[in-house]
Amino acid sequence: MFGATFAYKAKQAGKKCLVIDKRPHLGGNVYCEKTEGINVHKYGAHIFHTSNKEVWDFVNSLVPFNRYTNSPVANYHGELYNLPFNMNTFSQLWGVRTPEEAKAKIDEQRAEALAALDGREPANLEEQALCLVGKDIFYKLIKEYTEKQWGRDCKELPAFIIKRLPVRFVFDNNYFNDLYQGIPIGGYNRLVEKLLEGVDTRVNCDFFVEYKDSWREVADQLVYTGPIDEYFGYQLGRLDWRTVTFKTRVEDTPNYQGNAVINYTSHDVPYTRVIEHKHFEMFGQVVYDCPKTVVSEEYSTEYKPGMEQFYPVNDERNNALAEQYRELAAKENNVIFGGRLAEYKYYDMAPIIEKVLKMEIIL
Numbered sequence: 285m286f287g288a289t290f291a292y293k294a295k296q297a298g299k300k301c302l303v304i305d306k307r308p309h310l311g312g313n314v315y316c317e318k319t320e321g322i323n324v325h326k327y328g329a330h331i332f333h334t335s336n337k338e339v340w341d342f343v344n345s346l347v348p349f350n351r352y353t354n355s356p357v358a359n360y361h362g363e364l365y366n367l368p369f370n371m372n373t374f375s376q377l378w379g380v381r382t383p384e385e386a387k388a389k390i391d392e393q394r395a396e397a398l399a400a401l402d403g404r405e406p407a408n409l410e411e412q413a414l415c416l417v418g419k420d421i422f423y424k425l426i427k428e429y430t431e432k433q434w435g436r437d438c439k440e441l442p443a444f445i446i447k448r449l450p451v452r453f454v455f456d457n458n459y460f461n462d463l464y465q466g467i468p469i470g471g472y473n474r475l476v477e478k479l480l481e482g483v484d485t486r487v488n489c490d491f492f493v494e495y496k497d498s499w500r501e502v503a504d505q506l507v508y509t510g511p512i513d514e515y516f517g518y519q520l521g522r523l524d525w526r527t528v529t530f531k532t533r534v535e536d537t538p539n540y541q542g543n544a545v546i547n548y549t550s551h552d553v554p555y556t557r558v559i560e561h562k563h564f565e566m567f568g569q570v571v572y573d574c575p576k577t578v579v580s581e582e583y584s585t586e587y588k589p590g591m592e593q594f595y596p597v598n599d600e601r602n603n604a605l606a607e608q609y610r611e612l613a614a615k616e617n618n619v620i621f622g623g624r625l626a627e628y629k630y631y632d633m634a635p636i637i638e639k640v641l642k643m644e645i646i647l
């Protein structure tokens with residue numbers, strides 16, 4: 285997203301631009317592959333959401349977006365709960381019917397954790413979650429899922445990760461609070477094609493093999509969107525990452541799980557979630573007009589050399605090391621480091637686009 289949006293802007297500013305990708309295709313992790321007429325999110329589910337009108341208008345000017353609204357369901361030992369945490373979840377958990385009843389229940393659930401804090405701020409994800417929603421939700425819907433996703437105890441993870449999830453006292457299963465949300469009609473590849481229209485591109489091209497020592501011979505400016513530690517040859521040590529892998533299969537039914545995303549929140553199920561890709565782009569009768577479906581189980585593991593980096597691990601050691609790398613990056617002449625991997629930040633798509641739109645292209 286960073287690279288393609290930057291290339292789009294550079295082209296608009298009259299610059300000549302070459303985008304390279306070491307993979308056999310462009311588009312980074314939003315790239316989709318068509319199977320059985322369904323766009324399969326090959327590198328994990330991507331749902332575009334933003335409250336920034338400029339960003340929303342920008343992407344829609346390239347390709348119109350559909351009305352997909354993310355409303356994942358959690359499966360805990362076969363019990364189903366709506367996400368994010370809202371009146372539907374509370375009534376499924378405790379049989380409460382009104383916001384007042386739900387608030388009273390949550391207050392009871394949080395009391396112990398709040399007393400233990402004694403006025404100080406939550407220091408980690410576990411404390412944050414227990415103070416926010418209390419113990420039932422923490423133990424059924426957060427703890428084991430989070431530990432599966434991050435491979436770390438909730439006490440070792442930063443509080444901000446759980447603040448991504450809204451808590452609502454209305455019957456509203458929309459996962460995001462943003463004003464705008466959707467999937468590009470026809471899939472993400474269309475968006476990437478539009479961004480890169482008129483831009484030179486090369487795939488199967490590894491920067492470290494082909495350009496690391498020679499890019500200054502072909503360009504005045506480099507935009508690097510790969511892992512920041514790799515750029516510097518791991519000279520300060522390796523950053524940790526989480527990686528995700530997918531087991532994808534075709535099911536001979538038009539509607540396998542009735543939702544795009546089902547999270548499996550207990551640790552006895554080895555995957556974190558199951559994605560049924562057609563529900564991102566097919567609604568109503570269209571689901572049944574397409575006779576098969578494609579589902580992916582998502583597995584989260586610790587990154588090892590040779591794997592793909594997906595999520596930065598924002599614990600103390602890694603944040604400090606990333607900061608040292610960022611200091612090195614700031615000293616690199618004519619190199620812009622951008623995106624999740626090059627900034628070592630847990631970015632969504634829209635803030636990346638927003639960032640690039642705000643950048644002044646004065647090359």
Ligand code: UDP
Nearest residue numbers: 358425426427429430433445446448449547
């Ligand atoms: N989370 C959870 N239970 C869920 C879904 C999410 O505890 O069923 C927590 C978990 O800690 C996760 C965080 O919320 O890391 C953010 O989830 P999100 O869905 O935003 O992650 P992403 O889609 O970026 O993988």
